[in-house]
Every structure is written in structure tokens, then in C-alpha cells.
Amino acid sequence: MSTYDDIEIEDMTFLPETQMFTYPCPCGDRFEILLEDMFDGENIAVCPSCSLMIEVIFEPEDLAEFYEKAGLPAPTPIAA
Amino acid sequence: MVVQESLELDGDKKIEKVSCGGNHTVILLQDGRLLSSGDGEMGQVDRAPGLGWKYMETGLLINDVACGWEFTIAIDNNNAVFARGYGPKGELGLGESRVQATTFEKIMDIDEGFHGKLFSSFQNCTLLVQGSKNGSKVYGWGSNLKCQLLEPKCKSVFHPTLIYENNDITIDYVAMGKDFMVLVDIEGQVVDVRGSIPTDFHVNEWKGRKNLKVYCMWSSIHIWCGNKLYSYGFGHFGQLFDKDFKLDNVVDIGMGSEHGIIVMKCASSYKVLCWGWGEHGNCGSLTNDKHKIVNDRSNTTSPLNEILTCKNVPLVYGGCATTWIVTRD
Numbered sequence: 001m002s003t004y005d006d007i008e009i010e011d012m013t014f015l016p017e018t019q020m021f022t023y024p025c026p027c028g029d030r031f032e033i034l035l036e037d038m039f040d041g042e043n044i045a046v047c048p049s050c051s052l053m054i055e056v057i058f059e060p061e062d063l064a065e066f067y068e069k070a071g072l073p074a075p076t077p078i079a080a
Numbered sequence: 081m082v083v084q085e086s087l088e089l090d091g092d093k094k095i096e097k098v099s100c101g102g103n104h105t106v107i108l109l110q111d112g113r114l115l116s117s118g119d120g121e122m123g124q125v126d127r128a129p130g131l132g133w134k135y136m137e138t139g140l141l142i143n144d145v146a147c148g149w150e151f152t153i154a155i156d157n158n159n160a161v162f163a164r165g166y167g168p169k170g171e172l173g174l175g176e177s178r179v180q181a182t183t184f185e186k187i188m189d190i191d192e193g194f195h196g197k198l199f200s201s202f203q204n205c206t207l208l209v210q211g212s213k214n215g216s217k218v219y220g221w222g223s224n225l226k227c228q229l230l231e232p233k234c235k236s237v238f239h240p241t242l243i244y245e246n247n248d249i250t251i252d253y254v255a256m257g258k259d260f261m262v263l264v265d266i267e268g269q270v271v272d273v274r275g276s277i278p279t280d281f282h283v284n285e286w287k288g289r290k291n292l293k294v295y296c297m298w299s300s301i302h303i304w305c306g307n308k309l310y311s312y313g314f315g316h317f318g319q320l321f322d323k324d325f326k327l328d329n330v331v332d333i334g335m336g337s338e339h340g341i342i343v344m345k346c347a348s349s350y351k352v353l354c355w356g357w358g359e360h361g362n363c364g365s366l367t368n369d370k371h372k373i374v375n376d377r378s379n380t381t382s383p384l385n386e387i388l389t390c391k392n393v394p395l396v397y398g399g400c401a402t403t404w405i406v407t408r409d
Contacts, residue, residue, distance in 0.1 A: 002316050004299075004314070004316065004317075005299060005314070008225075010225065010235075011225055013168070024102060024149055024202065024203075025400075026298050026336075026337035026338040026357065026400055026401060027337075027359065027360055027400055027401040028102050028103045028399075028400035028401060028402075050359050050360065050401075051359060051380065052359075
């Protein structure tokens, strides 16, 4: 599978209310990926308006601060 | 997909420039007024009911304008620089505490006697200031995660910051991609590159060569040299130009987020052709159905494809999966 780009997690925008990361897509919409899905090992963010996808570059331990921002307890593998 | 007429202006209203953001488009008229269409939710253009073009109520006479992802920047006839819209990464240049503005707010003044030009892409802005003699300054603001503005890396540059100054070299324009930029001087030489430039682009191969024209999509650099267009960067969707195509009759080139546009003289007319990522119909159709106005997905990855013929030389601009052609027939 060929993705449009590889994007580091620090380049993405985190929305605490929906626990979603977004990044602008060249079509004008935004790539989306849920924090929970990333915790489960997903690293592909998809655009709801086109076929493009990006690969998100992150380490599992990067996610802890975003659980905190969302006001949620970090799942045990990260918290540990 | 057939090209659709979006706007017809009276003959006395001349279009100076079209600039495209993520979901908004602004037309600068030669009389200093702005027309806008698209998303104004964040204040990047006037919030107005309904679709279509509307004059922006700026109270200003605008000399230059540029759009980025969710913001618009402008210079007025008093040499003041303004911004509006949403810029969480510093794109408005108004400071860390001002990341949204629903009308144009002044960022800075350009000194009297100096000429300003604005450039923008994605989450970055640059202001080029030229004097009456040699030399120039470039100010930048917005995202700096890839050091596209300056070193060291930082998340955001919230105020216009001097990123280039030279008393001898006069920069002509700044070609900007998503995370990089190329400074080109008035002799058509690549003077400087910043940020996360495509890995296959080696600036030393181009330094010292004159009469180059440099264009950027979000993820690629394209250099018009002689009768060839040399492309570097992402090409998964056909963005890299055909190396064998000769530009002998090409008179203009424009760039969208991930597609390109050329204007070619053919006998007594001009043809507009597009290439690259055309998923939204922005590179036209390969099926030649002259009646279909809905994108048929025939050219998600588009070879160079003719989309319009004009009598007079048109102006061409690209946005996020959009192509804009100003005809003067």
C-alpha cells in the first residue's frame, strides 16, 4: 500500500474532545486517525474526502500525553 | 470533467492574481478589491451565506494577497501587511495570543520606498521586501517544525521574522512547498533552500545557473530550465513531470497542491493542460466526454491532459485539488 506521506505525530493536530489527530490533505479535507486506534497499533490516517492516506510516525509512549490532554486515563501498557 | 465557468467580470475589472487556501479562494482585482469564495468559517474570508463569489468588505485597497491553509494575508496600498483567518502555528503573524482574526488585522508596516510581495503555502507565510536598488529581505512566519523558516527547529514562529537578508542579491520570489521553500533571485538563480526539501533535490546542482523558474507543489519542486521541466519529490500520483516533454511552446506554468498546469501556445490559440494528482477532476478527464460536469475519476493519476483552449493567453492558478483559469477572450 502506497501512502501519500509520512507524518510525525508532532506535526499533527490533536482534538481532545474527539480524541482524534488530524492533518491537512491536499484535497482540502483532513486526514484523521483516532488516539484509541493508534493505541491499538493503527498508524494509517485516512481522508474522508479522497483516496489519500498518510502514515503516522510515533512511538506508543508518545500517546500518553494525549490521553492526559483528553482527560482520559492512559491504558495500562502505556501507563506502565 | 468539463471546465466550468465560475465567474464573469466586466471588461474594466481586470484580475491581477488568484490565490488558493485549503478551502477558500481569493481573487485580487487590479483596482485593489478582493473577491472571495469558499470557506469563511475561521474568518479567512468574509462569512457569507450561500455559495459563489463575493466582494470582501476590507475597507482597504489591496496590492497583493496570498492564501494558506485557513488564513489570508495581504498588503494594502499604504504598505501595511495584514492577516486574517486561523493560524494556530503562527500563520497570522499576530503573536501567540492571536491565532484567529475574522477581519484583516495589521501585522507590520513595510518601510516607505520598499516593495513587498507575499507568498504562502500550507502553514507558512513569507514577505519579500525589495528596495529600489539591489538587495532584499525575506520575513517568514508560521510553522517551523521542519526548519522551513529558520534554524533551530521550533514549533511556530508567531511574528514576522527576518529569515534572509542580502544587500547585493535581489530575491524575485519565494517558491513554497508544504514544508520547504526555495528563494529565487531576479536573475533566475536558486539562492537558498530551507526546510524538508525533497531528498532527490540537490541544490548544488542548480546553484549558479541562471534563468530558472521554480515552482512547488506541496511535496515537490519543479524547475523550468531551457525547454525542460525537472521535477523532484513525491511522484506517486504522477506529480513528476514527463522528462521527455519539451516546453518549447509553453508560456506559463502554475501549481496546485499536488498537480501542475501549463499553458502552451498552439498556432493562434493557447491550450491549458494539467498533470499530477487529479482525483477531484482538477486535471480534467481522460474520457473526452464534453458534457459530463461530474468528475469521472478517469485520471486520479493524470498524464499531461488538455483541458481548455483559449484565444488569448490565460492566467492559470492551482489550489487544493482545484484548477483556476482566467481567460481573456
